[in-house]
Amino acid sequence: MAETLIAPTPVNAVSTASSLIEIENVSLYYGATKALKNISVKLEEKLVTAFIGPSGCGKSTLLRCLNRMNDLIDNVRIEGSMKIGGHDIYAADVDVIELRKRVGMVFQKSNPFPKSIYENVAYGLRLHGVKAKSELDARIEESLRNSALWEEVKDRLHSSALGLSGGQQQRLCIARAIAIKPEIILMDEPASALDPIATARVEDLILDLKKEFTIVIVTHNMQQAARISDQTAFFYLGELIEFGATGKIFTNPAQKRTEDYVSGRFG
Amino acid sequence: MNTLTPSEYLPENTSDTTRLTRNFRAEKFDFWSFFFSGLTGLATLFILGILATILLNIIVNGWGAISWHFVSTIPKKDFFDANTTGVLPMIVGTSFRVIVMTIFVIPVGVITAIYLTEYASHTSILTRIIRAAVNNLAGVPSIVFGLFGLGFFINFIGKNMDDLLHHPNAVWGQPALIWASLTLAVMTLPVVIVATEESLKAIPPGLREASLALGATKLETILKIVLPQALPGIMTGGILAVSRAAGEVAPILFTGVAYYMASLPAHLSDQFMDLGYHIFVLSTQSPNIEQTRPILYATVLVLLMLTFALNIVAILIRARVRKKLRALG
Numbered sequence: 001m002a003e004t005l006i007a008p009t010p011v012n013a014v015s016t017a018s019s020l021i022e023i024e025n026v027s028l029y030y031g032a033t034k035a036l037k038n039i040s041v042k043l044e045e046k047l048v049t050a051f052i053g054p055s056g057c058g059k060s061t062l063l064r065c066l067n068r069m070n071d072l073i074d075n076v077r078i079e080g081s082m083k084i085g086g087h088d089i090y091a092a093d094v095d096v097i098e099l100r101k102r103v104g105m106v107f108q109k110s111n112p113f114p115k116s117i118y119e120n121v122a123y124g125l126r127l128h129g130v131k132a133k134s135e136l137d138a139r140i141e142e143s144l145r146n147s148a149l150w151e152e153v154k155d156r157l158h159s160s161a162l163g164l165s166g167g168q169q170q171r172l173c174i175a176r177a178i179a180i181k182p183e184i185i186l187m188d189e190p191a192s193a194l195d196p197i198a199t200a201r202v203e204d205l206i207l208d209l210k211k212e213f214t215i216v217i218v219t220h221n222m223q224q225a226a227r228i229s230d231q232t233a234f235f236y237l238g239e240l241i242e243f244g245a246t247g248k249i250f251t252n253p254a255q256k257r258t259e260d261y262v263s264g265r266f267g
Numbered sequence: 268m269n270t271l272t273p274s275e276y277l278p279e280n281t282s283d284t285t286r287l288t289r290n291f292r293a294e295k296f297d298f299w300s301f302f303f304s305g306l307t308g309l310a311t312l313f314i315l316g317i318l319a320t321i322l323l324n325i326i327v328n329g330w331g332a333i334s335w336h337f338v339s340t341i342p343k344k345d346f347f348d349a350n351t352t353g354v355l356p357m358i359v360g361t362s363f364r365v366i367v368m369t370i371f372v373i374p375v376g377v378i379t380a381i382y383l384t385e386y387a388s389h390t391s392i393l394t395r396i397i398r399a400a401v402n403n404l405a406g407v408p409s410i411v412f413g414l415f416g417l418g419f420f421i422n423f424i425g426k427n428m429d430d431l432l433h434h435p436n437a438v439w440g441q442p443a444l445i446w447a448s449l450t451l452a453v454m455t456l457p458v459v460i461v462a463t464e465e466s467l468k469a470i471p472p473g474l475r476e477a478s479l480a481l482g483a484t485k486l487e488t489i490l491k492i493v494l495p496q497a498l499p500g501i502m503t504g505g506i507l508a509v510s511r512a513a514g515e516v517a518p519i520l521f522t523g524v525a526y527y528m529a530s531l532p533a534h535l536s537d538q539f540m541d542l543g544y545h546i547f548v549l550s551t552q553s554p555n556i557e558q559t560r561p562i563l564y565a566t567v568l569v570l571l572m573l574t575f576a577l578n579i580v581a582i583l584i585r586a587r588v589r590k591k592l593r594a595l596g
Binding site: 067069072074097098100101104105107109111112113114123124127128160173176177180 | 388389390473477478479481482483484491492496592593
C-alpha cells in the first residue's frame with residue numbers, strides 16, 4: 001500500500017505558495033466503513049480539476065466534503081485537515097453558511113426550485129442580503145449571461161423554471177450558483193443526465209467559467225475530463241491513486257490502475 | 268421425397284406441436300379471471316349502492332323539512348316540534364368547534380411532522396417512540412378522547428386556570444367550546460401529522476440540498492422551499508381532519524356540548540349545541556317520534572351538507588394553491 005503519489009504538476013500554476021484547496025490526510029467514515037482513505041491533494045486557483053474513478057470510489061464524497069454537504073448525513077466522521085484559502089473548514093468556529101456561499105455546488109440531477117427562472121437566481125442573492133430590485137435585476141442578468149442562458153430565457157424570466165429543458169435547467173442551476181459569486185464551484189457529474197448537445201454547452205460554459213472560478217468536477221465521462229480539466233485525480237476504492245496534469249494522466253499515467261481505467265479496461 | 272412433415276421435424280411431444288401451430292387463440296374460457304373481475308366489480312357496486320341508499324334516504328326524507336326558517340332559527344327549549352324548531356345554534360356550534368380545532372391541530376401537527384422528517388434522526392429511539400405514539404393515537408376510541416379531554420383539559424388545565432386567574436366561579440374549569448375543540452384536535456393530530464409527513468417526504472431531497480448549498484440555513488430551507496411545496500399535502504391532512512371531526516360526538520360529550528342553549532356560543536368558554544349530538548337527542552329523547560322524524564332527517568341532511576361545504580371550501584383553496592405552485596412559486 002506504500003505507493004507514493006505522483007507530485008502534482010499543475011499546468012499553469014506556480015506550486016510554491018499555499019494552494020487554494022489543501023486536503024491533507026483526510027479520511028472519512030460512514031459509521032464503521034472507511035469511505036475515504038488518507039487523501040492528500042492540493043488544488044490550485046482558477047483551474048478545473050476533474051475527479052474520476054469508478055462508482056463508489058469516494059470522489060463525490062470528497063467533493064461534498066469541500067462545502068460540508070456531508071454534515072447532513074448521520075454517522076459521518078472526518079479525520080485529517082481540509083483547508084480553503086489557508087483556513088481549516090472543519091474548525092469549530094467555521095460558519096458553514098459563509099463557507100457554502102464561497103464554495104458553490106451544482107448537482108448531478110438538475111434541481112431548480114419550482115419557482116420562476118428569476119426567483120431561482122434571486123433565491124441565493126436574497127439569502128445573502130441583496131434586496132434592491134435594481135441590484136437583483138442586474139445580478140440575475142449577469143449570472144444568466146455568464147451561464148449562457150440569457151438569450152434563451154430573457155423573455156420569460158417570470159415563467160416556471162420547470163418548463164426549461166434538462167440542459168437549460170442545469171445551466172440555470174449553474175447561474176444560481178455563480179450569482180452569489182463563490183470562489184470555488186463544485187460540480188457533481190453536472191452533465192451525466194444531459195444529451196450530447198446540452199453536454200457540449202455545459203462543457204463550453206465550464207471552460208468559460210474557469211476564468212473567474214476554481215472548478216472541481218466529478219465525472220464518469222473520460223472524454224469530458226480530458227476535454228475540460230487541467231488536472232485530474234483518479235480515485236479507486238476510497239484511495240487517491242494518482243493526481244496530476246490531465247494530459248499526463250490520460251496519456252502517460254504512472255500507475256497501472258490509472259492506465260487501465262482511463263483506457264477503459266475496467267470501471 | 269425430401270420434405271419432412273411436422274411430426275418428423277418437431278419433437279415428439281404433441282402438445283408442443285399444437286402450441287406452435289395454434290395461432291394465439293384462447294383455448295378455453297378463463298373462469299377465474301372472469302370470476303374475480305366480476306367479484307371486484309360487484310363489491311364496488313355494493314359500496315356505491317350503500318352510499319346511494321343512505322344519501323337518497325336522507326335527501327328524500329329530509330329535504331321537505333329544510334327551510335330558511337329551519338336553518339336560521341334558534342329553537343325554544345322544546346325543539347321537537349317540527350313547526351317551530353331550528354338548527355342555527357347547532358350549525359354555528361359545529362362549525363365553530365371544527366374551525367377552532369383546525370386552528371390548533373394544523374400548526375401542532377405540521378410542526379411535529381417537520382420535526383420528525385426534517386430534524387429528528389430517523390433511527391433514534393425517540394423518533395421511533397414518537398412515531399409509535401402517533402400511530403397508537405390514531406387507534407384510540409373516540410370516547411376515550413372524550414374522557415381524556417374531561418380529565419386533562421377541564422379538570423386539570425381549566426381548573427388551574429381558574430385558580431390562577433382567581434375566578435370565584437368556574438369559567439374555564441367546565442365543559443366549553445375550547446376544550447371540545449382541543450379534544451378533537453388531539454384526536455385528529457395523527458391524521459395531520461401523517462399527511463404532512465407524506466407530503467414532506469415527497470419533496471425531492473435535491474431541492475433541500477440545492478437550497479443548503481446556496482448558503483441557506485435549515486430553517487430558511489424549510490420555510491422558503493420545503494413548506495410551500497408541502498402546502499397542498501398539509502391541506503389534505505386538514506381536510507381529512509375536518510371530515511373526521513365534524514361528525515364526531517363522543518369526544519365532545521363530556522367536554523363542551525350542551526343539550527340546550529338559548530343563545531349562540533359567543534366565547535371560547537361557552538358551551539355549545541352540536542348537530543351530531545342534536546341528532547342523538549332527537550332520535551332518543553323525543554316524546555313524539557312521528558312528529559320528530561322529519562326534523563331528524565333534516566338535521567342529518569344539514570350535518571352532511573355542512574361537512575361537504577367545509578370540505579369543498581378546503582378543496583377549492585387547495586386547488587388554487589396547487590395551480591399557483593405549478594405555474595410559479
